[in-house]
Amino acid sequence: MNVVPPSLKAVPEFAADVREGLTKYGQRELPSKYLYDEVGSELFEAICLLPEYGLTRADTRLLQRHAEEMVSLMPAPAHVAELGSGSGKKTRTILQALARRRRTFYYPIEISQAALAACEKELGQLDFISLVGYEKSYLDGLRAVASRREPGEHLCVLFLGSTIGNFDRPAADDFLGQVRSELEPGDSLLLGTDLEKDVRLQLLAYDDPVGVTAAFNLNLLARVNRELGANFELREFRHLALWNEQERRIEMHLQSSRRQQVEIPGAALLLRVEEGETIWTESSHKYHPDEPAELAERSGFRQIAQWVDDEWPFAQNLWLVE
Ligand code: AVJ
Numbered sequence: 001m002n003v004v005p006p007s008l009k010a011v012p013e014f015a016a017d018v019r020e021g022l023t024k025y026g027q028r029e030l031p032s033k034y035l036y037d038e039v040g041s042e043l044f045e046a047i048c049l050l051p052e053y054g055l056t057r058a059d060t061r062l063l064q065r066h067a068e069e070m071v072s073l074m075p076a077p078a079h080v081a082e083l084g085s086g087s088g089k090k091t092r093t094i095l096q097a098l099a100r101r102r103r104t105f106y107y108p109i110e111i112s113q114a115a116l117a118a119c120e121k122e123l124g125q126l127d128f129i130s131l132v133g134y135e136k137s138y139l140d141g142l143r144a145v146a147s148r149r150e151p152g153e154h155l156c157v158l159f160l161g162s163t164i165g166n167f168d169r170p171a172a173d174d175f176l177g178q179v180r181s182e183l184e185p186g187d188s189l190l191l192g193t194d195l196e197k198d199v200r201l202q203l204l205a206y207d208d209p210v211g212v213t214a215a216f217n218l219n220l221l222a223r224v225n226r227e228l229g230a231n232f233e234l235r236e237f238r239h240l241a242l243w244n245e246q247e248r249r250i251e252m253h254l255q256s257s258r259r260q261q262v263e264i265p266g267a268a269l270l271l272r273v274e275e276g277e278t279i280w281t282e283s284s285h286k287y288h289p290d291e292p293a294e295l296a297e298r299s300g301f302r303q304i305a306q307w308v309d310d311e312w313p314f315a316q317n318l319w320l321v322e
Contacts, residue, residue: 011266014227014228015228015266015267016267017030018030018264018266018267018269019267021279022279027278027280028273028279028280029279030224030280032166032282033111033166034223035216035217035220035281036111037112037219037223037227038113039219039222039223040112040216040219040223041086041112041115042114043212043215043216044216045086045087047208047212047213047216050205050212050213052204052205052209053205053206053213054205054311055161055205055314058312058313058314059160059162059192060089061311062307062308062309062315062316063093063094065307066307067093067094067096068097070094070305070316070318071097071100071101073304073318074154074156074320075154075186075188076101076102076154077098077104077153077156077188078102078103078104078155079104079107079145079149079155079156080098080104080105080106080155080158081109081141081142081156081158082107082109082157082158082159082160083138083142083157083159083179084115084138085110085115085119086110086118086119086161087115087119087122088108088118088119088122088123089122090160090161091119091123091158091160092122092123094190095123095126096126098156099127099129100128103128103130105129105130106123106131107131107134107145108120108123108134109136109141109145110133111137113135116133116135119133120133138179139175139179142157142182143182146183154184154187154188155184155187155188156187156188156189156190157188159179159190160190160191160192161192162193163192164176164191164285165193165285165287166283166285168285169247169285173299176295176299177298177299177300179299180299180301180321181300183321185321186320187320188320189318190316190317191292191316191317191318192314192315192316192317193287193291193292193314193315193317194284194287195287195314195315196286196287196288197313202243202286203250206241206284207239211239213239213252214238214239217252218234218237218239221234221254224264224267227266228267229264232262233260233262236257236260237254237256237257237279238257239253239255240252240254241253247285248286248287249284249285250284251284252284253278254278254279254281255277256273256274256275256276256277256278258275259272259273259274259275260272260273261273287315289306289308289313292306292317296317296319300321301319301320302322303317304318304319
């Protein structure tokens with residue numbers, strides 16, 4: 001259906017972010033949002049099927065079991081914006097529940113063109129739902145969506161799958177505060193949060209024995225090779241998942257197996273990495289069950305309900321703007 005064209009500065013922005021991240025003093029890093037090119041988006045879909053990665057199944061189960069109740073607690077929204085829809089698979093039940101109440105506009109907001117295309121295929125044909133995709137950052141997309149509504153129409157924001165976990169705790173406060181500033185009384189936010197659990201289980205979810213997560217992580221270097229003409233030797237890096245107890249998060253890194261040099265022409269960079277040095281590619285913060293309500297409070301929402309999965313500790317949290 002309708003796709004707003006990607007911004008022309010997408011490539012230079014990638015180059016600038018790669019350059020900034022890889023030249024950081026102390027710990028080098030690459031932003032996790034770049035994990036999701038066409039290959040990465042497919043690998044993530046495969047991760048969601050792994051027995052060790054219970055997160056997506058828990059998310060989906062809660063949406064399926066409680067969609068009616070969730071929807072009944074929201075002032076009927078005419079517009080639904082999803083931040084990071086991915087393939088859109090888990091969104092179907094809640095969208096259909098919403099569309100049973102009234103005709104609904106659904107706006108998946110994705111910086112991954114591949115994921116957005118998959119989502120349009122998955123959810124573009126539902127009855128009583130008009131899909132308009134935005135290939136934009138979350139906040140730019142949300143601003144675009146907010147400008148489309150008529151006075152009195154409510155907006156519901158979906159932020160599922162514990163994507164919030166990719167933000168550091170202070171950055172999550174700040175980000176959700178910015179989301180709040182685009183909203184009005186009567187609007188709602190459904191937030192998915194992965195909860196703290198046994199550390200061994202948690203680590204297995206990010207270091208599966210088949211190696212799909214390793215491939216997902218390493219593909220980020222492959223993407224830098226493809227898009228910025230770099231010569232990362234993928235076999236000289238290994239996937240690392242670790243639990244940071246202080247910050248209560250899983251971190252994914254790529255660890256160099258030897259001292260090596262990498263050229264990244266598209267980012268005008270010659271990189272020297274030491275043996276054992278890591279590039280930090282993602283954080284997945286895990287939450288105490290009480291944390292979401294406190295987060296709501298700090299960012300200007302009120303949490304009105306929470307549903308916790310009984311197999312895999314994961315919570316859906318429903319927030320209202322009053
Ligand atoms: C899609 C960001 C929620 O952090 O669990 C899966 C991505 N990374 N395996 C997560 C991911 C490694 C995932 N999120």
